[in-house]
Amino acid sequence: MSQIPADLQYTKSHEWMRKLADGTVEIGITDHAQHELGDLVFAEVPEKGRVLAAGEACAVVESVKAASDVYCPLAGEVTAGNSELAATPELINQDAFGRGWLLRLRPAGAAGAFLSAAEYEQLLRAEGS
C-alpha cells in the first residue's frame, strides 16, 4: 500500500489537495498514481493566472510510456505552477506529496466533496492495489 498522508484530501482520480495557510490549495498526484505511471520524464503545469473549472485538465504528466492528464479537483485561479518539474519531473516519483506538487490554486466558490485519507485508502483497496 502506498503512503497516504492523513492531513490531505483526495479524489477518485488520484489527485491530492493540501490547504495552505494563505487560503490557497496545493494540488498533486498521489504516490499510488506516480507508481502506476512509472518513471516520469515530463510534466506540464498550468501558468499563474490561468482560471480553471472543476474537472478541467490542468496538467500533463508523462512517463516513458504514456502521457496522462491531471484533472483539477476544484475551480479557481492558478497562483503557481511547480517550476522545478520542468527540469526534474522525477520529483513526482520521489516525493509525490511534497516537492512533486503540480500547482497551487485560489479556490473560487465552495469546494466539492472529496475523500479523506481513510476513504482514499479504501478506494485503493477496492481497486486491488
Add this chain to the structure above:
Amino acid sequence: MGRRTPLYELHLSQGARLVDFGGWDMPVQYASQLAEHHAVRSAAGVFDVSHMCIVDLTGAGTREFLRYLLANDVGRLAQAGKALYSCMLNETGGVIDDLIVYFLSDSAFRLVVNAGTREKDLHWIRRHAQAFGVAVRERTDWAMLAVQGPQARQKSVSLLGGAERQRALALPAFFGCDVADGFISRTGYTGEDGFEIMLPAAQAVDAWRALNAAGVVSCGLGARDTLRLEAGMNLYGNDMDESTHPFESGLGWTVALEPGARSFIGREALERVRSSGSARELIGLLLEDRGVLRSHQKVIVPGGGTGEITSGTFSPTLERSIGFARVPRGPVARVTVDIRGKLLAARTVKPPFVRAGKSLVY
C-alpha cells in the same frame, strides 16, 4: 486473460507489471523502466521474448521458397548460421511482417516472426509453402530469451558447457548456432551486443534465474521499446504495416531487387514505386523543445505537407525525446510537431540515435 510464456509466474514473482502485448500477458517493466534501459546500455539485461514465433522450415525447396516469400534475398546466405533481416510483403508491397531468417542448412531455415502477427504469418507462410514442398513447424516447445548489453555475451555463456561456450563466444554478429537442446544467436533489438537464446520451455526459468545470479537485470517490454527506438529499429504495427511499403518505412535497404530475375511476392508493386519514386519516407526526429513525441502526433513540414509520428518516446540515453515520422519525401532539416495543440520544434536525425552505449546525435 492472454497467453502466457513459460516465465509468466517468474515475472510476477519479480514484481513485474504485466500488459497485453499481441494477445500475450507480458512484463512491461519490473521496478523501473529507466533503470532497465540503462542496465542494457551499460551492463546486461534479459528480456522474455518467448511470445515471438519461431518457425522451422524444412525441405529441399526451402531456399527457393524463401527467395519467393521474402523481399530480402536468402540467396545471399552462404555460411551456415548466418541471419538475415527481411520484410514479408503482400502482392501490393505492403509489409505483412518483418522477421529474421537463419540459414541452418540447404534444406533447413528458421524464421522468427512477431507475436502480434503470428496467426496471419503462419497462414501466409503455409499457404505459399505447399507449392515448394516445404514443411512448416512452429516451435511452441521453445522459449526465447534476449540477453543484451556490453556484458551480455560473457554473462550468458555461464549457461553453457565448455565447448559450446567457446562456440557461442566465437559467433560473429548476426550468426547463430545450435547449443545443447536449443539455438543461440548474436542478434538483438537494442543496438547493443548480445545473444538471443532459444531453449526448451522447461529450461527457461532456470536459465533466467542463472542470468539474474550472474548480474543480468530482468527487463520488460517498456525498456525494449526505448532501446530499439534509440537503436533506430522499426516496430511492426507502428512504423510499418500492410498499408505501407518498405521504401516509405526506412526499410529500402532490406529489399533486394537485384538479381532482377528473382521473383518474389510484392516485387512488381515495389518496382512501380521505385520507378515513380516513393512519395513518403520515414525519418528520425529529435525534439528540441521539451515534451515527448508519441505515435500519431501530426508533423508539419516547412514548405507544405504534413506527416505523422509513427513511434516516439523519451530517450533515456539522450534525455530528450526522439521518434520516427512518416513525411512527404524531400530534404528537410526541421519540422514542427503538434503536441496537444502546441507546435514544438524538432530536427531531423538519421537513425540510429544511439549505438553501443554512445549517442550518435550532436
